[in-house]
Amino acid sequence: MSEDHPLFEQGRHLLSVSQFTRENLRAFFDLADAVDPIAKRQAVCTVLDGAMLGSLFFEPSTRTRLSFESAFLRLGGEVTTTTGFTFSSMAKGESIADTSRVVSGYSDVLVVRHPDKGSVAEFAEASTVPVINAGDGAGEHPSQALLDVYTLDKELTDRGKTIDGCHMAIIGDLKFGRTVHSLMKLMSLYKDLTFTVFSPVSLELPTEIEQYAVRHGHRVHVTGTVVEAVTGADAVYATRVQRERMTEELAQANTQGDLLNWSILAEANNLEAIIMHPLPRDSRPDSYDLSSDVDDLPGLAIFHQTDNGLNVRMAIFLTALGVSIEAVNLTTKQRPWKATLRS
Amino acid sequence: MSEDHPLFEQGRHLLSVSQFTRENLRAFFDLADAVDPIAKRQAVCTVLDGAMLGSLFFEPSTRTRLSFESAFLRLGGEVTTTTGFTFSSMAKGESIADTSRVVSGYSDVLVVRHPDKGSVAEFAEASTVPVINAGDGAGEHPSQALLDVYTLDKELTDRGKTIDGCHMAIIGDLKFGRTVHSLMKLMSLYKDLTFTVFSPVSLELPTEIEQYAVRHGHRVHVTGTVVEAVTGADAVYATRVQRERMTEELAQANTQGDLLNWSILAEANNLEAIIMHPLPRDSRPDSYDLSSDVDDLPGLAIFHQTDNGLNVRMAIFLTALGVSIEAVNLTTKQRPWKATLRS
């Protein structure tokens, strides 16, 4: 799957989920597991002492930015931050190549988010240090897919299951939902999967994504209702539907009430399902999204996803900068402060 | 005074000055004293090595933000910063609870400023780590009141006096000035105070604040002029009056010239008084505020307040994260750089 894309390893950009094989994905997840004491604040690490992250968000995405920055800082590195649509220099006509060449001279690794598909790859082309794609419009957002699959793997393992052979329901906006496409591509590295998908009319899964999964030996069943999609699923992955994506008629016909809630899971006889969502979820009264009435269900994994994002982004930085888990362990120690909240 | 509010200690949010008793306020100030060599740049501390502050300013307040961030950094911690009216995720309909739960997963303590009263408490409700209220609109701004009382205590001690039994003049906007309300509440923990207050018509001290002080055994005298308020006072606390708070007639009638200046203090025969202000002071020609012609007076304490803000905010973080002064001292050392300015 990586003909065009070199494997993600030391000294390489991370631009696409296509840079992973089943083998290096497993090694990558082992690294994400190994940094868990640091991510969970049980230990302090200084392995990236003196290393500099350039965090460049040409498009706002506060939480993705905070997650990357926290991951780098927790490994002992330092961060410079730039947010906003454009650099002041780019407003004066500077090319992406010049901006990238200059800024990469100040940093050891760059995290770049940009609204235009392909622009992060263009940025990487001129950089002298590894570039991590934090989302390029309709393109890719590989760290999101990695944390989704990492979380799914952990949740299934907790239940004595594996991703191999699992049944995944994917519901919501399957057309414009970039995360769903990257997720299905990355999951396709596993074996014998069943996807049951549901979307409002006009927001269907693109044929090339469906065929990609099928070509890799998986089953994709398009269903007509969420109840049908969710029935028997090990996990359900819900994505926000932006009403403005639909005509008014379709919006009314397709989106009465919630996309997914307690009643729907109960009707599907599946209140134990693992519940995932890339967040944010829309909590406004007229939204068609995951209801917060599922928040006490045992399978709720949406905050495990964001928490696991730290592990995954630490593993990204360690990989790009060629740091072994042995080096991490050598620089990890206890600390005199407590972050626990008293009830 | 803390029936509704748990004492501020390790693992607790700091939302209100009501979380202090006379006893834990004294212990808190002792901690603020103990970190003075670090605040004064005579020593370097690494006790918060690996700890992460999430600094979230939904409303701009540059200096409050810089003070909190500097305090955390000087203790050896790291900071991620977010400023602006809202998170990009909140613009997409995310609830305060979801935002808080996600962001608290990246941090060990959060400092939150928000324009709406009560919203910081709502944020704290869903957080997995301690939340420090850095101002919630018309609500509270406890670190300001703490640094005000801490400064007053030090200034009075320097003059062989104590807060117990002191005479405090409070002048300016006493109605909308949040800092005045928190200050009088926190000072009410002491004994036998005399408050002389002055405000322009329509900006009077609310009855409940006056009664709060009286109920705690203090005297509150409402005066008709600043000279009268300031006469005999050990200290005078001036707060900015925003002209737009008053009708035009009242503005003209009440606010000719400065709120407080050298002449007024001379007329009150009190050029030695301790002079305090929460800052910023309005230096524009038509402002009705503290004049800069008092800046050479011996009692000017306004920059002692901002400097002491570092000590107080360090003490807040050490308390919330359960760090003892012994742990601080063990990780404090000399440094090879000098921050002194050559004349």
Next chain:
Amino acid sequence: MSEDHPLFEQGRHLLSVSQFTRENLRAFFDLADAVDPIAKRQAVCTVLDGAMLGSLFFEPSTRTRLSFESAFLRLGGEVTTTTGFTFSSMAKGESIADTSRVVSGYSDVLVVRHPDKGSVAEFAEASTVPVINAGDGAGEHPSQALLDVYTLDKELTDRGKTIDGCHMAIIGDLKFGRTVHSLMKLMSLYKDLTFTVFSPVSLELPTEIEQYAVRHGHRVHVTGTVVEAVTGADAVYATRVQRERMTEELAQANTQGDLLNWSILAEANNLEAIIMHPLPRDSRPDSYDLSSDVDDLPGLAIFHQTDNGLNVRMAIFLTALGVSIEAVNLTTKQRPWKATLRS
């Protein structure tokens, strides 16, 4: 040259290139050389452990900000950042003096950029710690001139030459281009220079700058074409011409095609010249700037300038904070991460 301006050394503000003599400039460049292993990521330094930079950009300049912040962080210090036209407190009428006094209480050194000439000096007046001028409108931007001369020195040395006796072509907007003025002033500390200058009509070099160079024993030749200016030059320094600076007629008459490109250098028989530019360069189709078709020429030094900016800004901080190179070396060590990019 420093009658009005004290020499730049420990405990002093850096406001102007006039604070350098030939001797302390050489010592300053030696310091910039000495930190090269840190700037080039071959070693990690902690000498500024616990020191705090206040980075205050009242006018946006992303790359200047990132360069200063990276330099400070690479020396082991910490940074608080403020960007935007004004502090929230200044919007409420706070004076520059009050803002400076308060913020300098949180920091050990301040970097200040402001759109108004003289405002950084005003800021410095009230500060309790050293202030570094990062550009004050039409005023000065001393770190830019320092990195320009530092780069020129290194490039000439690599070719067995020196700045003494060199021939420098300076082309573009010589009237409003602040960097050109500071550059010529700082270069005037050297001996026996030849400047050949070219500008579009109405953007000529101010007489006082020309006379300044002449008074210091140098030659300034005004030329009518870029080819003429560049012929025989050891180095050419090009600056962006903003079309809006010229009347439309002049713009058309003066600025057909590029300001400088491969063909012009070939016609001047000088494809080996050192090529410098303060960046950003305008890469839009209708710009009148340095073309990217020179990017493969051996003399291209524009990215050496930005890379050297780290060395120069580290040397600025070490000087202001009185840190010796011995102290730097004592706190420098190897690191377990690699920032190199794999091809």
